[in-house]
Amino acid sequence: MKETDIVIIGGGAAGMMAAAGAAEGSRSRIILIEKMPRTGRKIIISGKGRCNLTNLKDWNSFSPHIHPKAGFLKSAFYGFPPEKTIEFFMDNGLRTVVERGDRVFPASYSSADVVDTLVKAVRKSGTEILTGQEAVSIEKKGEYFETxxxxxxxxxxxxxxxxxxxxxxxATGSTGDGYVWAEKFGHSIRRCFPSLTALVPAGYKVLPDKTPGKGHIDRKYSLSELGKSLEGNQLKNILLTVTIDGDTAAEEFGDIDFTDGGIEGPVGFKVSRKCVNAIVNGSKVKFLIDLKPAVETGALKKRIETLWNEISQDGRSRRKSFGEKFRILLGKLMPMSLADGFMRTGGSMDVQRLAARLKSWEFDIAGYVGYERCVVTAGGVPTDEVSPKTMESKLVKGLxxxxxxxxxxGDxxxxxxQSAxxxxxLAGRSAAMK
Ligand SMILES: Cc1cc2nc3c(=O)[nH]c(=O)nc-3n(C[C@H](O)[C@H](O)[C@H](O)COP(=O)(O)OP(=O)(O)OC[C@H]3O[C@@H](n4cnc5c(N)ncnc54)[C@H](O)[C@@H]3O)c2cc1C
Incomplete structure (x- = not known):
C-alpha cells in the first residue's frame, strides 16, 4: 500500500489549489487523485471557455453573492482573497484582465491556460498526480485513512x-461521490438542487408523458412551437418579477435569454436558485416580464394608440388584415423575432390590452434544467459541520x-x-500544518 501525508480526492479548482496550499512551506507528501484522464475538466468549460476565474470585489460586496451562509467563507476568503488568486496565477505565469463587474479572466481568454497554470503549480509543489484513477472508498482505520x-x-x-x-x-467527473463518503463519516448532506440554470416556461418543450424528478425538465427534450419561436431572443433591460405561490419573491432588472433550455441570461440565472428551490418544494413559480420598464402603462397606451393610428391610416395598410397590422405594431414595440412567440403566449390581438401585456408578459414556469447543464450545485456538506477556520470536519479528525x-x-x-x-x-494549508 502507498503511504503519504495528505490525499486530495478531486483534481478540480479546489483540489488543485489545496495541493498548492498544502505544499506551501511544508514538506508534506501529497497525492492528488483524479478520476478523469485529465484534471480541471470543469474549468475548461467555465465562462464559455474563457474562465471567469475570480471577482475582485471586497468581502462586503463579494459575500452577498454567496449562498446560503456566506459567513462560513469569510476566513477562507481573507486567507486567500481574489487579489491573491490573481497573484498566484501571475507568479505561475498567467496574466489576467479585469472586466465589467470586477470579473477577472485570463488575459488570453482561454480557460485551458488556467488549467495548465494550475497543473504547473501543482507539479511545482511536488504533488504526485494520479489521473484516470477513481477513489472508490475512504475508511478511517485508527489514525490513518485508507483510500x-x-x-x-x-x-x-x-x-x-x-x-x-x-x-x-x-460528464466533467463531478458525480457527487464525495457526498456518499461524507454521509458514511456521519455528515448530514443538505439537500442538493441545481442552481444557475435555465427555467422552463410551461409549453416551451415537448415533454414525455412522465418526466423524472419534481420539475426537472431535461435539456435534451425538444422545443415546442412556442419554444422554437422564442429561442435565440435576447431581451435587454427588462424587469423580471418572480412570484412564488402568488407572492412577489424577486424583482430584477437586466437581460434574459431564451435558449434551447428555457429562460437564462444574467437575470434568469440570478433568480434561478430561488425558483428551483421553490419548484422542488412543490410551489408554483411565475415570471412576469416587463418589456418596457422605463415607460408607465398610461404613456405606453398612448404610444400604442398613436402607432396604431399611423399604421391604420398608412395607405400601404389598406389591403392588410387586422392580424397583419397587429404584427406591424408589435414590430415597432419589440424585436420582430420576438413577435411570433409573444403572440403565442396567450391573449388575443387586442390593441387596448397590449400595453398591459407588454408591462406584464406572463410565463408559468413548468420546471428547470437539471444537473446535466446547470452551472453549480446548491446544497452539500453542511457548513456548520465543518470548521470555517480550517475546513476540517467537526466530526472526523484529519478529514x-x-x-x-x-x-x-455563488452567483x-x-x-x-474563488470560493473553490x-x-x-485553506484546506491544503490546514492539513499540512497539523
Ligand atoms: C458550464 C460551467 C461554467 C462555469 N463557469 C464558471 C465561471 O466562469 N466562473 C466561476 O467562478 N465558476 C464557474 N463555474 C462553476 C465552477 O466551475 C465550479 O463551481 C468549480 O469548478 C468547482 O470546483 P471544485 O473543485 O469544487 O469541483 P469540480 O470542478 O467539480 O472538481 C471535482 C473533481 O473531482 C473529481 N472526482 C469526483 N469524484 C471523484 C472520485 N471518486 N475519484 C477521483 N476524482 C473524483 C472530478 O472528476 C472533478 O475533476 C462554471 C460551471 C459550469 C458547469
Missing part, C-alpha cells in the same frame, strides 16, 4: 481532503472538505471559482 482506488490499489494517509465537487455537468461539495454556491461572476480556490487553499 481505495478503482485499480484495486490503496493509499494510506494521515489526512484526506475531499474536493470532488457537486453534481453539475457529470477536510473544499469547493463545491460544501453547502456554498455568476467568478464567485464559485479559497476553501481549497
Amino acid at each position: 481505495v482506488l478503482s485499480s484495486g490499489s490503496a493509499v494510506r494517509s494521515g489526512k484526506v481532503i475531499i474536493a470532488t465537487g457537486g453534481l453539475s455537468y457529470p 477536510y472538505f473544499a469547493g463545491e461539495i460544501l453547502d456554498i454556491d 455568476t461572476g467568478g464567485y464559485n471559482l 480556490f479559497s476553501t481549497g487553499m
